[in-house]
Amino acid sequence: MKPAETINLFWWKGEPNFGDALSPLIVGSLSDHRVVHSGAGRCEMLALGSLLQVMQKHYAEPADGRRPVIWGAGLLRAIPRDFVANVDIALLRGPVSAALLGVRTRRFGDPGLLSHLVVNGPFERQDRVALIPHHSMVGTPPFEKLVQSDPALDVILPEADPIEVCRRIATSAHVISASLHGLILADCFGVASTWLAPGTQSHLKYYDYAASVGRPMTNPTLAEDIPALLRSLRDGHGLSYADGIERARQDLIETFPAQFRATPNTAGAMARA
16 A cells, blocks of 8 residues: 545534544545644645534635635534635535535535444443433533433443544443533434533534434433433333434445545555554
8 A cells, every 4th residue: 555645624623522523534544644733724624524614714814825624514503604615615514514504405414424434333232321411510410410320321421532432332221411422422323312402502513413313402401301201211222313313324335535635555554543
């Protein structure tokens, strides 16, 4: 194999978060290129994350002919559309992002749905419930009381290793998550999940993703309601929107940038940051 070329990928490196850390692993799983971190203003590609507002700050004006590819990212909130003409949008996370940016498309998907490509199975389900808090909840008396109330709860912190998070979610009986990518990983591995209220975070990204796969999503569950939820959980029989997940996966694979796609002889090669 010839030496791998490089993808300059932007992903969030501020506060550690397993969702952000999955971005280079998933991009690498579809490419024979080496994936390295790049700042938003110098990147060639943006994949997983609610980071379009960062791109807007850097690409509201043309950037010396550079046009980074956006593949599967989404909005955190409504932002100006002035950067859209200066980037190449291969795919957006969901229809809410597309509508707010004025992008006409019927194809959507979050790259987190391809997380099964970066971790080896098979996975044996265990009798435990994964609980993934928002970082602002960790260490607070109500959350610590909740954790101590039920030994079946497996607390997965946002800064946990992304591969380990995949394994723990894939082997859970149920997932309760304030993290969007906790919910997306549960969908990826076919595990039923409950949306936990994410504190003061905007709900836009959650509904954006849910609409992309046809997932029914109403108001999030409050932390104080989790004990009653745990008592009412029943064994699941597959996800009702599994077809939507599969359609999004197909859209993700088909829209992955051709210039970075692995050749037939190197497909499946992984590049790590």
